[in-house]
Amino acid sequence: MPVRVVFFDWGGTLNRTWSDDGRPPAEFWQAILARHRVRLDPVAVRHALEETDRELDARIYEYLGRTPEFWHLYDDRVLDRLGLRDEREVLAPALERSFREAARGELYPDSVPTLTELRGRGLTLGIISNNNDELLEVLRYHRLHRFFETVTYSQEVGAEKPDRRVFDLALTRAHCTPHEAVYVGNSWEADYLGARGVGMRAIWLNRLRVPPPAPCESVSELREVTALLSR
Numbered sequence: 001m002p003v004r005v006v007f008f009d010w011g012g013t014l015n016r017t018w019s020d021d022g023r024p025p026a027e028f029w030q031a032i033l034a035r036h037r038v039r040l041d042p043v044a045v046r047h048a049l050e051e052t053d054r055e056l057d058a059r060i061y062e063y064l065g066r067t068p069e070f071w072h073l074y075d076d077r078v079l080d081r082l083g084l085r086d087e088r089e090v091l092a093p094a095l096e097r098s099f100r101e102a103a104r105g106e107l108y109p110d111s112v113p114t115l116t117e118l119r120g121r122g123l124t125l126g127i128i129s130n131n132n133d134e135l136l137e138v139l140r141y142h143r144l145h146r147f148f149e150t151v152t153y154s155q156e157v158g159a160e161k162p163d164r165r166v167f168d169l170a171l172t173r174a175h176c177t178p179h180e181a182v183y184v185g186n187s188w189e190a191d192y193l194g195a196r197g198v199g200m201r202a203i204w205l206n207r208l209r210v211p212p213p214a215p216c217e218s219v220s221e222l223r224e225v226t227a228l229l230s231r
């Protein structure tokens with residue numbers, strides 16, 4: 001059955017953000033705090049984030065359509081745990097601004113050329129991402145929304161890849177069967193195994209060219225995807 005739809009992951013695949021570079025969240029927080037002359041023990045910052053993650057991570061699904069409220073709650077909890085309640089009026093807006101800018105990231109150089117070529121071939125494109133509704137704003141910021149017929153993200157599903165519900169919703173929206181779709185992503189478990197688990201053809205984006213955990217179809221650059229789809 002011919003391929004009609006090509007789905008892409010977002011972070012680490014089309015776009016690079018601070019977290020895709022392997023930078024620990026605690027380090028990012030410390031850099032923001034240091035700009036406001038607040039210096040804390042790195043261990044304390046890491047523990048505050050870990051405790052807040054355990055408390056709030058699953059609740060982001062409840063904030064669909066109002067994600068900024070979730071991040072406001074999250075930052076408040078962390079600042080409380082760090083004993084920075086009095087500095088909140090200054091630090092909270094700074095954190096919000098810094099994370100919003102960091103979430104935009106930067107496009108990989110091969111992203112737009114690859115999307116342009118695939119669209120030129122008449123293929124339908126979509127995104128499947130472990131993300132929240134702020135992804136829609138980021139796509140508009142990068143002017144990439146014009147490429148994609150569908151955008152599916154974990155927050156609206158209430159589950160994260162490799163959970164098949166995320167992939168199933170994307171396939172339903174694209175009006176295609178798994179055998180008519182290809183998925184490209186940089187995470188072995190979430191992307192490659194997740195897509196294979198629902199019967200889609202999967203291409204692992206292995207930019208670091210590390211040995212794969214198992215034999216698979218892979219590329220080291222996005223532009224190689226177009227050649228694979230020509231075979």
